[in-house]
Amino acid sequence: MKKSHIIVLVVIAAAIAIIVSTAGDASTYVDFGQAMAMSTSGNDREIHVVGELKKDAQGHIIGLEEGSDRVSFSFLMIDDKGREQKVYYNQPMPADFTRSEKVVVIGSYVENDFRASKILLKCPSKYQDEKKLNV
Amino acid sequence: MHYLVGNLGHIFVITSFITSLVTAFSYYKATTSVEPDKKLFWLQNGRAGFMLHAAAVVGISICLFTIIFNHYYEYHYAYNYTDRKLPIYYLISTFWNGQEGSFLLWLFWQAILGLILIRTNKFWEGPVMTTFSIVQAFLASMVLGVVIPGLNLKLGSSPFILLRDAMPEAPIFAANPEYVPKDGQGLNELLQNYWMVIHPPTLFLGYASTLVPFAFCMAGLWLRKYRDWVRPALPWALFSGAILGLGILMGGYWAYETLSFGGYWNWDPVENSVFVPWLVLIGAIHTMITYRNSETALKAAMFLVIGTFILVLYATFLTRSGILGDASVHSFTDLGLSGQLLIYLLFFLVAGVALIVWRWKEIPFTEKEASVYSREFWIFIGAIVLCLMSFQILLPTSIPVWNKLLSLVGIDANIAPPADQVKFYSKVQLWFAVAVGLLSGIGQFFWWRNVDLGKLKKELIPPTLITLGLFAIIITIGQVYKVPYMVLTLAGVFTLVSNATILVGLLKNSPSLSGGAVAHIGVGLMLIGMMFSSGYSRVVSLNNTGMLISKQFSKEFNRDNLFLFVNETRTMWGYDIEYFGERLEPRHHGGYIRKSDVNETDDRDKVVAKFNISVNGQAYKAKDTIEIKGENTFYEIQLRKGDRAFTLYPRAQINPEMGGLLPSPDIYRTVSADLFTTVSSAMKPAGEDEWSDLQEMRIKQGEQFFANDYVCVLESVDRVYEVEGIDLTPDDVAVKAHFRVQGEHGDYFAEPIFVIKNRLVGRIPDEIRDLGLRMVLMNIHPETNDFTIATRTRQKDWVVIKAVEMPYINVVWIGTLVLMIGFGIAMTRRIREFNKMKEKGLE
Numbered sequence: 001m002k003k004s005h006i007i008v009l010v011v012i013a014a015a016i017a018i019i020v021s022t023a024g025d026a027s028t029y030v031d032f033g034q035a036m037a038m039s040t041s042g043n044d045r046e047i048h049v050v051g052e053l054k055k056d057a058q059g060h061i062i063g064l065e066e067g068s069d070r071v072s073f074s075f076l077m078i079d080d081k082g083r084e085q086k087v088y089y090n091q092p093m094p095a096d097f098t099r100s101e102k103v104v105v106i107g108s109y110v111e112n113d114f115r116a117s118k119i120l121l122k123c124p125s126k127y128q129d130e131k132k133l134n135v
Numbered sequence: 136m137h138y139l140v141g142n143l144g145h146i147f148v149i150t151s152f153i154t155s156l157v158t159a160f161s162y163y164k165a166t167t168s169v170e171p172d173k174k175l176f177w178l179q180n181g182r183a184g185f186m187l188h189a190a191a192v193v194g195i196s197i198c199l200f201t202i203i204f205n206h207y208y209e210y211h212y213a214y215n216y217t218d219r220k221l222p223i224y225y226l227i228s229t230f231w232n233g234q235e236g237s238f239l240l241w242l243f244w245q246a247i248l249g250l251i252l253i254r255t256n257k258f259w260e261g262p263v264m265t266t267f268s269i270v271q272a273f274l275a276s277m278v279l280g281v282v283i284p285g286l287n288l289k290l291g292s293s294p295f296i297l298l299r300d301a302m303p304e305a306p307i308f309a310a311n312p313e314y315v316p317k318d319g320q321g322l323n324e325l326l327q328n329y330w331m332v333i334h335p336p337t338l339f340l341g342y343a344s345t346l347v348p349f350a351f352c353m354a355g356l357w358l359r360k361y362r363d364w365v366r367p368a369l370p371w372a373l374f375s376g377a378i379l380g381l382g383i384l385m386g387g388y389w390a391y392e393t394l395s396f397g398g399y400w401n402w403d404p405v406e407n408s409v410f411v412p413w414l415v416l417i418g419a420i421h422t423m424i425t426y427r428n429s430e431t432a433l434k435a436a437m438f439l440v441i442g443t444f445i446l447v448l449y450a451t452f453l454t455r456s457g458i459l460g461d462a463s464v465h466s467f468t469d470l471g472l473s474g475q476l477l478i479y480l481l482f483f484l485v486a487g488v489a490l491i492v493w494r495w496k497e498i499p500f501t502e503k504e505a506s507v508y509s510r511e512f513w514i515f516i517g518a519i520v521l522c523l524m525s526f527q528i529l530l531p532t533s534i535p536v537w538n539k540l541l542s543l544v545g546i547d548a549n550i551a552p553p554a555d556q557v558k559f560y561s562k563v564q565l566w567f568a569v570a571v572g573l574l575s576g577i578g579q580f581f582w583w584r585n586v587d588l589g590k591l592k593k594e595l596i597p598p599t600l601i602t603l604g605l606f607a608i609i610i611t612i613g614q615v616y617k618v619p620y621m622v623l624t625l626a627g628v629f630t631l632v633s634n635a636t637i638l639v640g641l642l643k644n645s646p647s648l649s650g651g652a653v654a655h656i657g658v659g660l661m662l663i664g665m666m667f668s669s670g671y672s673r674v675v676s677l678n679n680t681g682m683l684i685s686k687q688f689s690k691e692f693n694r695d696n697l698f699l700f701v702n703e704t705r706t707m708w709g710y711d712i713e714y715f716g717e718r719l720e721p722r723h724h725g726g727y728i729r730k731s732d733v734n735e736t737d738d739r740d741k742v743v744a745k746f747n748i749s750v751n752g753q754a755y756k757a758k759d760t761i762e763i764k765g766e767n768t769f770y771e772i773q774l775r776k777g778d779r780a781f782t783l784y785p786r787a788q789i790n791p792e793m794g795g796l797l798p799s800p801d802i803y804r805t806v807s808a809d810l811f812t813t814v815s816s817a818m819k820p821a822g823e824d825e826w827s828d829l830q831e832m833r834i835k836q837g838e839q840f841f842a843n844d845y846v847c848v849l850e851s852v853d854r855v856y857e858v859e860g861i862d863l864t865p866d867d868v869a870v871k872a873h874f875r876v877q878g879e880h881g882d883y884f885a886e887p888i889f890v891i892k893n894r895l896v897g898r899i900p901d902e903i904r905d906l907g908l909r910m911v912l913m914n915i916h917p918e919t920n921d922f923t924i925a926t927r928t929r930q931k932d933w934v935v936i937k938a939v940e941m942p943y944i945n946v947v948w949i950g951t952l953v954l955m956i957g958f959g960i961a962m963t964r965r966i967r968e969f970n971k972m973k974e975k976g977l978e
Binding site: 003007011014015018019021022025026027028029030045046047048090092093102106107117118122 | 507516519523526527531534549550552555689796797
């Protein structure tokens with residue numbers, strides 16, 4: 001066997017290993033119902049849930065609660081299936097949190113609480129902030 | 136309304152787009168024409184076209200700067216990213232804050248690079264500039280902002296769009312189309328940092344410069360000059376590697392200095408998407424060098440050079456199309472350009488691959504395989520490792536793309552990126568880093584082709600022994616006992632030592648060839664530094680009081696955080712540590728203002744001095760208004776050891792909506808470690824219920840008394856004729872008491888006021904925040920010449936901090952610097968080589 005063939009084989013093997021390990025470590029986007037089901041069946045892997053903050057009829061966000069240490073907080077989130085869930089986050093509220101149109105929480109259930117280890121925001125962002133104009 | 140500058144800018148944008156197309160066509164004709172007359176004609180045409188294009192790009196930039204500097208808030212760009220409070224250097228940086236502006240920056244750099252190429256390289260001008268101009272056309276189309284009639288298709292997003300066109304729903308414009316906002320929305324506070332001024336231009340110069348080797352490679356394939364493109368492309372590839380690498384590292388340093396996650400790299404998709412092309416570019420540089428030395432690896436060099444540019448386009452697509460929206464903490468919103476970006480990416484992907492496939496059979500190829508004992512073999516393996524490394528990052532980073540692709544064929548995949556990115560990438564990349572370390576050490580020993588085994592062994596012995604010795608010392612001193620970290624340290628030390636050995640040899644005879652050795656020393660240092668600073672960072676702000684900060688906090692929080700009362704010394708990290716109180720940041724000069732020295736106003740950004748104070752040499756009289764950055768609060772913390780003292784000012788932004796706290800660190804740098812300090816909890820403005828009840832006492836002027844354990848003295852009581860917020864008539868009386876309170880580190884002052892207006896008594900208390908002390912002048916007794924005063928006290932000011940030691944992080948930065956120097960030396964050498972050939976008339 002030529003050296004180049006060996007190299008090609010090793011590279012292919014490494015690439016496959018990378019693909020397999022990525023697939024193994026990849027998380028999934030689920031709703032709160034699925035996340036709960038995973039948790040009760042003993043699967044404590046962290047998953048992604050996409051949803052929105054709970055708002056009242058006037059569009060004000062409700063259910064935000066500051067933690068006693070000021071560096072944690074909890075909020076009410078409604079996932080794409082419409083299920084409401086209280087989410088705990090052990091870090092300060094991210095900037096622009098209340099302006100986000102969509103939030104992604106990464107974490108898992110601890111009994112009936114959803115504990116987020118990371119929060120991603122999809123903001124209308126400064127680019128497209130078209131509704132509000134400081135007059 | 137200033138319509139002219141916007142219209143002018145728009146005309147320049149259209150001009151730059153059209154001229155780039157004309158230039159591309161001219162240079163194409165110049166390359167394909169056979170007759171010298173025609174060739175010259177088209178060449179001159181192309182040159183003129185590109186000059187015009189460059190002038191138009193400069194014109195666009197001047198127009199946009201004019202709008203920004205003159206605060207023309209009728210324009211969306213100025214309104215959205217700037218305000219009147221921004222100093223000039225941040226105004227400059229808002230230019231590239233928006234997507235349109237960053238495209239412009241890219242366009243600008245490429246125009247400059249194009250001009251340099253036209254000047255320096257006559258032979259390759261035609262084909263190289265054809266590619267260049269096509270790329271410029273694509274980029275210019277991104278800022279075009281033109282709707283194609285009939286198709287209802289919008290091309291690009293213009294930076295010169297008026298606010299009323301950007302926000303047609305805003306009711307104010309229905310009422311008054313000529314409405315111009317008085318002030319803009321300002322620059323995001325996290326971006327108000329000197330890195331915002333230099334990081335994006337560096338990164339975009341890096342992006343822009345990857346085009347040059349790509350254009351040379353395409354030209355080589357096009358003209359069937361398969362061997363010749365490498366020489367002129369190599370110095371540019373090195374330049375690109377240095378600048379792009381510098382840009383990435385600046386981003387890391389920026390994150391380290393301002394964000395609270397305590398590191399320089401977070402494996403966020405946006406960071407990854409820039410890192411991947413850089414890794415491939417480094418692979419490309421290595422294969423190009425291999426080819427220059429031994430005529431092997433030409434096809435690999437072509438693939439990697441083209442791959443680098445395609446990956447830069449892919450990174451642009453990922454970060455700007457909005458596809459990463461659910462996967463990255465950096466939120467980007469689709470500007471409606473995703474289709475255009477995709478076409479841009481696919482055009483060059485198809486063009487590059489098609490050209491290489493078309494010419495495949497003709498590309499020279501050596502049948503003979505490189506020997507295992509040759510330098511080329513090991514460099515080639517190194518390039519493969521770099522590619523696998525980038526593949527391992529690219530694959531998960533692209534998960535949102537896989538989801539999109541799968542949904543196109545009807546599969547709802549719902550794959551999400553790994554939940555703990557840092558852990559996921561680190562555990563694999565560590566071993567790649569080990570491989571890179573070992574290979575960049577070994578590769579250097581095959582300086583001459585086909586060294587024989589015996590000689591190699593003899594040469595390898597001394598550096599191996601030194602490596603082992605040094606390794607033993609480092610792991611003993613650093614207490615590195617985890618196996619993966621030990622292996623990484625060994626690889627780093629091996630690179631360091633073997634390249635240092637080579638360097639010593641080179642410095643005697645041919646220092647100009649030392650670029651590679653120097654760069655690899657930098658890599659070795661970086662590996663060691665990263666291992667220590669990330670693997671062995673530890674929390675030092677341990678709660679050593681034996682008391683919980685609060686029962687409500689978690690166990691970890693109580694253990695890892697230090698509770699500091701104002702002016703009370705604690706110990707931490709072998710230092711005495713003391714908190715001095717809250718500080719405010721003047722907007723227009725340096726230094727910090729003691730919060731107790733000023734009164735707040737209704738405007739968050741303005742405070743009024745209580746008495747004469749001096750801030751960093753700037754004197755303010757009592758009642759002077761001081762402009763501050765109201766969103767920031769700093770916490771002055773002093774570290775002392777022996778006669779050394781150092782003051783830290785970690786920052787917190789208080790979220791007014793719900794009082795949340797957004798911390799930003801301050802870093803105490805010592806030679807062996809950084810102390811990374813963040814505020815983890817701070818006081819709320821105290822509520823009324825936290826104050827004690829009034830404690831009244833009757834005292835005379837000059838008499839001392841105690842309040843909240845501090846010695847206080849009533850210095851004087853004066854009649855005043857003006858009290859803010861109260862209309863005093865000649866019948867009314869107002870007096871002000873002057874208290875001096877002896878703090879641990881100097882005096883504090885309080886000046887409560889007593890008013891009799893329309894025979895009604897009013898009292899205006901004064902507060903010394905730091906000490907938790909409020910003074911009230913209750914009554915005046917002229918008959919006995921004394922005064923009734925009252926004090927209210929609360930808990931003294933406090934802050935909770937977390938401090939993390941980052942050992943040997945300086946080694947990372949030094950390594951970075953050394954790496955850049957290595958790039959510089961290598962580049963100089965290749966430029967000289969190129970110039971020599973040019974003098975011979977061969978380029």
